[in-house]
Amino acid sequence: MVRTAVAFCPGHISGYFKKVAGETPETTGSLGAGIVVDEGVRVTASAADRPCVVIRQVDGRGRTLSESTGAPPVEYLMTELGVAARVETTCHLPIGSGFGLSAAALLASATALDALFDLGLGREGVAALAHRAEVVHNTGLGDVAACQGGGVVCREGPGTAGARITRVMTDETVHALSFGPLPTPEVIGSPEQLARVAAAFPPECPRDFAEFFSFSRAFAEKSGLVRPEVRAALDACDEAGVPASMTMLGLGVFAAGEGAGEVLAGFGDVYPLSVAEEGFRLVEVRES
Numbered sequence: 001m002v003r004t005a006v007a008f009c010p011g012h013i014s015g016y017f018k019k020v021a022g023e024t025p026e027t028t029g030s031l032g033a034g035i036v037v038d039e040g041v042r043v044t045a046s047a048a049d050r051p052c053v054v055i056r057q058v059d060g061r062g063r064t065l066s067e068s069t070g071a072p073p074v075e076y077l078m079t080e081l082g083v084a085a086r087v088e089t090t091c092h093l094p095i096g097s098g099f100g101l102s103a104a105a106l107l108a109s110a111t112a113l114d115a116l117f118d119l120g121l122g123r124e125g126v127a128a129l130a131h132r133a134e135v136v137h138n139t140g141l142g143d144v145a146a147c148q149g150g151g152v153v154c155r156e157g158p159g160t161a162g163a164r165i166t167r168v169m170t171d172e173t174v175h176a177l178s179f180g181p182l183p184t185p186e187v188i189g190s191p192e193q194l195a196r197v198a199a200a201f202p203p204e205c206p207r208d209f210a211e212f213f214s215f216s217r218a219f220a221e222k223s224g225l226v227r228p229e230v231r232a233a234l235d236a237c238d239e240a241g242v243p244a245s246m247t248m249l250g251l252g253v254f255a256a257g258e259g260a261g262e263v264l265a266g267f268g269d270v271y272p273l274s275v276a277e278e279g280f281r282l283v284e285v286r287e288s
C-alpha cells in the first residue's frame, strides 16, 4: 500500500510591503497588503528513500508544460522534519512572478508532510515552519502569513505568530499579467532597494478593494520597481479608467473592474483570478 497526502495552497499577489528584519526568522518578515487568489500550488507527497522534489508547470487544462527537480526551500522542510518523501508540486501561474508560489509550495508541502507522517504540527506549526523556510532561503517575507487564510489581506506585524492580520472578502475578479520574473532575493537582499520600498510604504491598511488598489499603485510608483513593460500596461489601464498596479515581486500587472481583462490582453496572456475564500489546506490522504 502506498500512502499519498494531497494539499493545496492559494497564491498571493503582494500589492505593497515593507521588510521587518528581526533577530530570528520567526520575527523577520514583512508588513503589507495583498490578494490571496484561488490559483496556487497543489502538492502530492508519498514516503521515499530520500527527499525528492518535482516541480511541474501546467497549462490551463492541466497539461504539463515543464518539469524540473529540486527546490531547496522545500527540501529544507524535510530536513527540519527528519522525513524523506517524494514531493510533487503543480502550478499553473508562473513561478518567480509575484504570485507567492514559493510560499504556496511550502505551505502545501508542509501540510502534506504533516498528514503523511502524522507529525501533529497543526496549522500553526505548518505555517511557522513554512515561514522559517521562506526567510532562511530569502524567497519571500509575508506570503506565508497571508496564505493562512483568504481575502484581501493586510499584515500589521511580521511572521505568523501573533501578527495582526485582517482580511476583507470580495467576489471581484482580478486579472493578472506577467512579463517575466523579478527574482525576489535581488530586491529583498538589496539595502538600497529596501530603503526605497520602506519610504514608499503606506502606513494604514486599506478599508476596501478600491483603497487596496490606490495604496498599491502609489507604492509601486514610489518604490522605483516599475520597469518599461510594466509602465506601458499601467498606462493603458489608466487610460481606460481601470484600477491597476504592479505584482510584487514580479514583472507583472494586476487589475480589476470592467474592462481590466480586455486592456491587459493587449499585452500578453492574462490570468483571470478569483479572490480566495480560504488559505492552505489538506485535500486528502489516500492509500492505493
Ligand SMILES: Nc1ncnc2c1ncn2[C@@H]1O[C@H](COP(=O)(O)OP(=O)(O)OP(=O)(O)O)[C@@H](O)[C@H]1O
Pocket (backbone or CB within 6 Å): 041, 055, 070, 071, 072, 073, 074, 089, 090, 091, 094, 095, 096, 097, 098, 099, 100, 101, 102, 103, 105, 139, 140, 182, 183, 184, 248, 249, 250
Ligand atoms: N511551485 C513551486 N514548487 C516548488 N518549489 C517552488 C515553487 N515555486 C517556487 N519554489 C521554490 O522557491 C524558489 C524561489 O521562488 P520565487 O520566490 O522566485 O518564486 P515566487 O514565490 O513565485 O515569487 P514571488 O516571491 O516573487 O511571488 C524557487 O527557486 C524554488 O526553489
Ligand SMILES: CC(C)(CO)[C@@H](O)C(=O)[O-]
Pocket (backbone or CB within 6 Å): 014, 016, 017, 029, 030, 031, 032, 034, 100, 139, 140, 141, 142, 143, 184, 188, 248, 249
Ligand atoms: C517580499 C514579497 C513582496 C515577495 O516575495 C512578499 O513576500 C511580501 O509581501 O512580503
